[in-house]
Amino acid sequence: MTHRKRNCLLLLAAMLISFQTLIACSPVLPTNEPEPTYSPSAAVENNSLPTATPDPQPTNPPEATATPAPLKLYLSEPVPSGMLKDDVPITYKRRYASDTTLWFGPAVDAPLGDVLSTATWTYALAAPFPTILDDIASDDFQDLWFGQTNNPGISAKFLYVPVSIAPQLKRLWGNPDTATVKIVESIPNPDTLWEQNAWAIIPFDELNPKLKVISIERKSPLFKDFQSMDYPLSFQYQLVQEPTLNPGYQPEDIQRLIDGIESTNRDPEKMTTLIMTGVTALVRATAYRMEINGITYPGEQIAHWLREADITHISNEVSFYEDCPFPDPHNRSLLFCSDPKYIELFDYVGADIIELTGNHNNDMLYVHGEDVTDFNLDLYQQYNLKTYGGGRNLEDAMAPTILTHNGNRIAFIGCNAPGPEFAWAGEDQGGAAPCGDFQWMIDEISRLSKEGVLPIATLQYYEDYYNFPEIHHIRDFNPLAQAGAAIVNGSQAHRPKGMAFEGDGFIDYGLGNLFFDQMGYTINGENLQQTSWEVIQRHTIYDGQLLSTELLTAKLFDYAQPRPMTKKERAVFISELFTASGW
Numbered sequence: 001m002t003h004r005k006r007n008c009l010l011l012l013a014a015m016l017i018s019f020q021t022l023i024a025c026s027p028v029l030p031t032n033e034p035e036p037t038y039s040p041s042a043a044v045e046n047n048s049l050p051t052a053t054p055d056p057q058p059t060n061p062p063e064a065t066a067t068p069a070p071l072k073l074y075l076s077e078p079v080p081s082g083m084l085k086d087d088v089p090i091t092y093k094r095r096y097a098s099d100t101t102l103w104f105g106p107a108v109d110a111p112l113g114d115v116l117s118t119a120t121w122t123y124a125l126a127a128p129f130p131t132i133l134d135d136i137a138s139d140d141f142q143d144l145w146f147g148q149t150n151n152p153g154i155s156a157k158f159l160y161v162p163v164s165i166a167p168q169l170k171r172l173w174g175n176p177d178t179a180t181v182k183i184v185e186s187i188p189n190p191d192t193l194w195e196q197n198a199w200a201i202i203p204f205d206e207l208n209p210k211l212k213v214i215s216i217e218r219k220s221p222l223f224k225d226f227q228s229m230d231y232p233l234s235f236q237y238q239l240v241q242e243p244t245l246n247p248g249y250q251p252e253d254i255q256r257l258i259d260g261i262e263s264t265n266r267d268p269e270k271m272t273t274l275i276m277t278g279v280t281a282l283v284r285a286t287a288y289r290m291e292i293n294g295i296t297y298p299g300e301q302i303a304h305w306l307r308e309a310d311i312t313h314i315s316n317e318v319s320f321y322e323d324c325p326f327p328d329p330h331n332r333s334l335l336f337c338s339d340p341k342y343i344e345l346f347d348y349v350g351a352d353i354i355e356l357t358g359n360h361n362n363d364m365l366y367v368h369g370e371d372v373t374d375f376n377l378d379l380y381q382q383y384n385l386k387t388y389g390g391g392r393n394l395e396d397a398m399a400p401t402i403l404t405h406n407g408n409r410i411a412f413i414g415c416n417a418p419g420p421e422f423a424w425a426g427e428d429q430g431g432a433a434p435c436g437d438f439q440w441m442i443d444e445i446s447r448l449s450k451e452g453v454l455p456i457a458t459l460q461y462y463e464d465y466y467n468f469p470e471i472h473h474i475r476d477f478n479p480l481a482q483a484g485a486a487i488v489n490g491s492q493a494h495r496p497k498g499m500a501f502e503g504d505g506f507i508d509y510g511l512g513n514l515f516f517d518q519m520g521y522t523i524n525g526e527n528l529q530q531t532s533w534e535v536i537q538r539h540t541i542y543d544g545q546l547l548s549t550e551l552l553t554a555k556l557f558d559y560a561q562p563r564p565m566t567k568k569e570r571a572v573f574i575s576e577l578f579t580a581s582g583w
Helices: 003-025 040-046 138-145 166-173 190-196 251-259 284-293 303-305 340-348 364-366 374-381 394-397 439-450 471-482 569-579
Strands: 073-075 088-093 100-105 113-129 157-160 183-184 199-203 210-218 234-243 270-277 311-318 353-355 386-388 401-405 410-418 454-460 487-490 501-502 505-507 513-515 522-523 527-528 533-542 545-557 562-563
Touching: 003 569, 113 190, 113 251, 138 166, 157 166, 199 210, 199 374, 210 401, 210 545, 270 410, 270 454, 284 340, 340 374, 353 410, 374 386, 386 401, 410 439, 410 533, 439 471, 454 471, 471 487, 471 501, 471 505, 487 533, 505 513, 513 533, 545 569
Parallel strands: 073 088, 073 100, 157 183, 157 199, 270 311, 311 353, 353 386, 410 454, 454 487, 487 505
Antiparallel strands: 100 234, 113 199, 113 210, 113 234, 270 533, 401 410, 501 505, 522 527, 533 545, 545 562
């Protein structure tokens, strides 16, 4: 092949390749009718030309929805009993994981996150009731934790600590002395603590009158001015949600969980402080000092105790009488009356309820033939003072008086055992409710208790000057506690008497005087100074239950004015009372 012929063939091949490339790169133009998609069965049935079926339009897949995570509360460690309601599901994990976005535990350990709820749980340091010591220093408390103490008032052999707060105390102080400190799931009952001479750290709402609350650095959850942030046995817990690990909890589920956490076991709105006192008789030297030094003189040293209570009780044995003569401090008569202006003393000390079981309430009926019951009841009403244990007639005198405070319903009921007969109310005569065989009182206490009312029974009983209860005291007082009375007091005693616990009730066979002029009393040639010693009870009632009883102690001064005892005087007095109680 010649060179010229070969070049022509190459040129022809290049042209063919270029032409094919143009065809391949050109767009395919649509025809007038799209190519149909056939349905053979339809073509056979209709015996007609098939029709085109349009292609289905594409649809977006549905968006995935998050599956709510099962509701659980993750606890870093055990929490106090009663803090979580029974329907709150829980599990234990110390730290966050992919499914642990809700954490609950001590606030000091809380991780970063949104705080959804905070709870405060308050405890009390409690000892057997017949313990002399009232207050403990923080250093002495820590020494007890380590099994050592230089305080002679601390005689505890053991300290029981709930397992729920033990880790926090360990982090605060270190590991305790295991021979002294017993970490337990549940605190032994009060009788066991008495037998073992043991102390315990107890949730506030689980306190028992058989135990005495020991304040720490003069701070106690029993006090009206209590502040939890200043108290070493108050602990905060927090519910925390970690914001970056949210598995999709529903808001209503989170709220249900928050609602399942109790915010506190010491709610001031469920708490009532009650003061109970002994004999008041504004006569003789006491009345004379009131005339000389002012009507409020008797209460000036102890008014703070009486005023700060939510309910303050006064047992006024002597009726007011408009024509009562000027008081004679040397009068030896035992028929008494009080000037009506003396009622201002009750107003000054913050009295709320007046007991009228006294055996001198109708002395003016005996002396002058004048029934002053209506006058007295009207006078009390003017000062907004409730009354019980006496009335315009027998039915009125026997009826309990119920006071309600912060949801606590408290019934006061009282009677007079010894008379005299003219002091008792009758069908048409005012006076005190006669005790009789006490059965009516037992029945009424039982009824009130079953209805959720807290009964308090007080008796104007037979007087003596011994500090221990006689057999007849036990015979008549104890059944009232067995029937359901939370407190049973003797209002007659001029010398304070011993105490007892019966069932769930606290019994004081005689508190001694409050406002009465007995600086001393001579019996069998012996001059007793103990008639100047006084008990003022301060009771803490919480959510319908009596939690604690405190014994405030005073000493009469100047025949009219009680003052708080010194620490030394109190130790002697309390020791004598506990001995008289057989403790």
